[in-house]
Each structure stands twice: as C-alpha cells, then as structure tokens.
Amino acid sequence: MSVVASPALAVEGLVKAYGANTVLSGVNLTVAPGEVRGLIGPNGAGKTTLLRLIVGLVKPDAGTVVTNAQPVAGIIEEPTFYPYLSARVNLELLDLLDRGAGATRIDAALESVGLAARADDRVGGFSSGMRQRLGIAAALIRRPRLLLLDEPTSALDPEGVAATVALVRRLADEDGVATLIASHQIDMLETLVDSTSRLADGRIVDQH
C-alpha cells in the first residue's frame, strides 16, 4: 500500500469571470509540501486573480480550492499598509487578526527582511522595495505552511532579490513550506523554483 501525501494546495476546475470577461476558465494546479512552484504568464493572464481566489478574497464561479496546508500567507499584488503607522505597529495590527499568535515573531521577521532599523518609522515614508520586504515580513509572522507570492521581488534591488530567493528556498527546504510564486522575473524563478506552471487565456497551458 502506497501513501500519497496530500498536496498543500489543490486547485481544480477554477472558473472566474467579471461580467463578460472570463479571466480563468478551468484552472487545475497543485503544490506539494516543500515545493516551490512558479506561476508565469503574460499580463492579464489571471495570475493575481488566481491568488485572490486561493485566499478567498474573490469567490469562484465554478471549481474548488483546497488548502491542506494552514496557515496561508502571502503577498497579493503590491504590499500595502497603513501609511500613518510604523512598520512594527502595522505588523502588530496584522498579528491581532491572527489572534496574537505571532507577536513574538515580529522582531525576528523584521530582522530577516532587513527592516529592524526602520521598524519604528512610518510606512508612509518607505520605498516600494521596503514595502515589499515588509510584505514578506507580514507573511512570515504567520509562520505559513503555504506561501503565495505575487511579484515579490519586482521592486527589490539585486541584493534584496537574492535575500528573498534564499529565504523562500530555506523555508521550503527546512520547514517544508509550499510556495506558489507568480513573477515575470524568469531569471529569478529559474534559480528558485522546483516546478513551473504557465497561465495563458485563463488556463494552465504548460506545467513542468
């Protein structure tokens, strides 16, 4: 008798339309525990919509999303925060929405993305790259088992990209975190992912 581990994420027959515009038309996708899967495709292919469907911000017209790995955390589009509050307070507020489970991890998360020195600065003064790093920190304090990243390195400098790649790889290898990462940065993905899915015309057209 063989034992097959449940996938961390299983998407089946997912359909989503906004009015007459069908964005996804039957998407199937799985991500195994510890796997880093890249999601590529042209602009408007439906990558962000797929991530929004997975986290429940949008309801599907048809199909199912099963997240066996919990909790789920991630960055959907450009990370956004309350600009009038500090980085640390923003994370504390997010952690309250997780019932305070990650309060002790906030400093470590800020440290791991290189924002410890700016923790008490207002986010309104942060660059895009700093907000992106803060977004990763916000995901980390949940101690996720499934990580969803939407263009997580688009605003980062080369050092930031390398640090993020190393961080995601370490989470997958050491903690078994499953990751679905949507990006246009093919070079970055090639150094990071275990597998890739290509999304076009609302369907996964290539998977390897």
Add this chain to the structure above:
Amino acid sequence: MISTDLRYALRGELYKLSSQTVARLLTVATVLGPLLFTLLIRVGNATPGDTPLGTWVHSSGFAPPLVLLAFTASFGFPVSAALLAGDIFAAEDRHDTWKNVLTRAVDRRAVFAAKFLAASLYAIGLLALGAVSALASGVLIVGSQPVIGLSGQLIGAAPAFGLVLAAWALCIPPLLAFVALGVFFSVATRNGIAGVFGPIVLALLMQLLQRIGNAGLGHQLLLLASFDSWHGIFTTPLQGLPLLAILVSLLWTVVPLAGAWWLFSRREFGGAGSSGGSAGWRGLTVMVSSVLAVTAVMVALCYAGSDPITPRKLEAELRPIFNNLTIYQQHELGRTILAGTKLNDSSVCARRGYAQNGQGDDWVCTIDVLTPQADTPTPNFEPVDYDVSIKVNGCFSADGPPSFIGNQTFKTPSGKRVYNPLFEIYGCFNPL
C-alpha cells in the same frame, strides 16, 4: 470563536481609530469645548433663551451642560459619529488593505462587528467625556445651585446632577444610529468623503424637515428627534423612559447595519470597480441615491396624520408651567406661596396666522393671572398676553409684556440680582 476573534479585531480597530488625527482632534474638542463654552457664557451676558434651560445658564451650573447638549445633539453628535464611522471601512479601500485584513485568521463577521463596535465605543467615550467636562465646567464656573426644569419646577442640586448625566446618556441610542449610518455609507460608497458626508447630509435634511409638516408620530420617527428625548426627564410629571426614542434609534441602527452587512458579506475584493476613479463616482452615486430614498420616506412621514399641537393642548401645558414659575418668582422675592396655590385661572391660545394647529412663532396665549389686591377679599384675575413660539418637539418659549412681568432680572431681598423666571418662559411637553 467569534468572541475571541472579535476581541482581537476590536483591539486593532480601536488602535487604528485612536491613531487618527481626526479622532484625536475630536477628543481635544470634547474636553475643551464645554469648558470654553461655559467660560464664554459666564464672561458674556448672552442668554440662549430659545434653548431648553437656556434662561438659567447664569443661575445654575446644571443649565450650561444641557444647553450644550441641545446644541451638540443637532449637529455635534452626527458630525462626530460620521467622522468616526464614515471612513472606518472606506479607509481600507483607500489604503488597499482589505487583502491584508481579510486573509488572516479572523473572519469577516468579526472584522465587521469590530469596526462598528470600535466606532461606537469611541463615540460613546467622547459623549461621556463631553458630559463630564460640561458638568464639571458648569458646576465649577457657575455653581451647583438648583435649576428650573422644563415644567417650571425647581430641581435640587443632587437630582439635577444625576439628571444631567442621564440626559447625556439618553443621547447614546441615536448617536449609535448615526454611527450605523456612517458604517453603511462607508461600506456602500467605499469612499471616505461620501461615508462622512452621508450621515451629515441626512442630519441636515432632518433639521430642515423638522420645520415642515405636522408634529405627529412621523416627526418622532426622524432620528434627530430622538436626541430630544431627555426633555422628558426634566418635566413633571416625569414622562418616564423614552421608549419611542429608543425604538426609533434602534430602527435607525439595525436597518443601516443590516444593509451594510449585506453588502460587505457579498463583496468581492478584486476585479472591476473595486478601486480607483470608478469607486469615487460609485460612492457619490450610492450616497446621493441613498440620501434621496431616505429623504422621500422622511418627507412622507412628516406629513402623515393630524397635528397634535392644538390650542387646547398648549393651554393645558402652559398653565401649570406659568404657575410653577410664579411660585418660584415669589419665593425669590421673599414671599411665601403655599404649594398647590392656583395663580392663574385660565388660558386661551390661538395662532395669528392661517394655520390653527402646529409649530410656529405666531401663537398668542392669554393667561388670566391672579394679581394680589390688598383692599379686596375676592381674587382679581388680569389677562396677560404671551407671544409663544413652539417647535415640533413640543418645546416652546413665551414672552410676556415687560409692563406686567417686569425686567429680565430683579433684586432679591438680600440684594442679589437674579433672572426673572416669568420674563421669558421656556417649557417642553410631549406633543403626542
């Protein structure tokens, strides 16, 4: 798990709210406003005679907090509720942070409830702060003398203290209703400006509507009328708990909240129309159409039924108030009148204008007043004309002829100058 989720979400919402400049400015204004108001009254000679208990602001420290309450209720409470609640959902749209808030452990129900509760608790906190500040300012600056109630009765310092606090507390239900309206506009428009202006525009329209139609049940269904429910605890006989005002407030709370939840629970966070310029136009359209729909219902209500403010009603209400105030005036002059003494025989009220009933400032009430005659054993009644202005909430002011009632102030036998209680009579009664 909702209670745990709600507790955590509420902590976050309260922190966000208290971090905002507008909330901090409201807090400062709530603490300092009553102090400045009372100081200005004390320094100046103005007597806001067209406001409940306004004629007694120089005589008792319990009057200024109630005058302030009357001013605040018509505009201050709706504005503060709108500022606190009108942006509480829309701010997440403006900062594009719904994707953070709704992808954590707590669910939408807890987020929705926490936002409403946070705005409500902050609004109630401000009201409590305002009540304490107003009462402390009044007592410290003017004094803790007894105050004259809305039926002309004397209220001692101890009961007045409790009644002033109770009066402010009775404004909590309609205040929460304005918070609920703010929540509705915030959710429906997804726009902070429309969310704030929605409840304020409705409050202004209600003020306008209070000047039209008749004073029947329809007017009591206007939310703004519920802010006047405290008048009932300053009249005699005591009108009891203002159940109608509480029910009206509850209705105005439940309906907008149910509408807001209906929209929020079905909302998708992503895709067309969720942000950007289309959201601005959408917000304006939703705000205007909602206000128009509610206004149409309110206008219809204001003209429903017959007007309960009739000459007979006013005559019956004015007589005992005049009686009470005359007894108080004679007491101040050092004369003793036995309680229960009938100092006026009858009164006849009529309007000068076209209408026979209802609110207006063209009423004339003629009261047959007992005048002491040293040389005759039989009582002598002299007719005195009072110009009466009455509002839709049953509050009226009556100006008597100075030739008969004397000046605005007079000196007591001890040489103290006091307000003449018959110079301008202000009273309130339940118009229903």
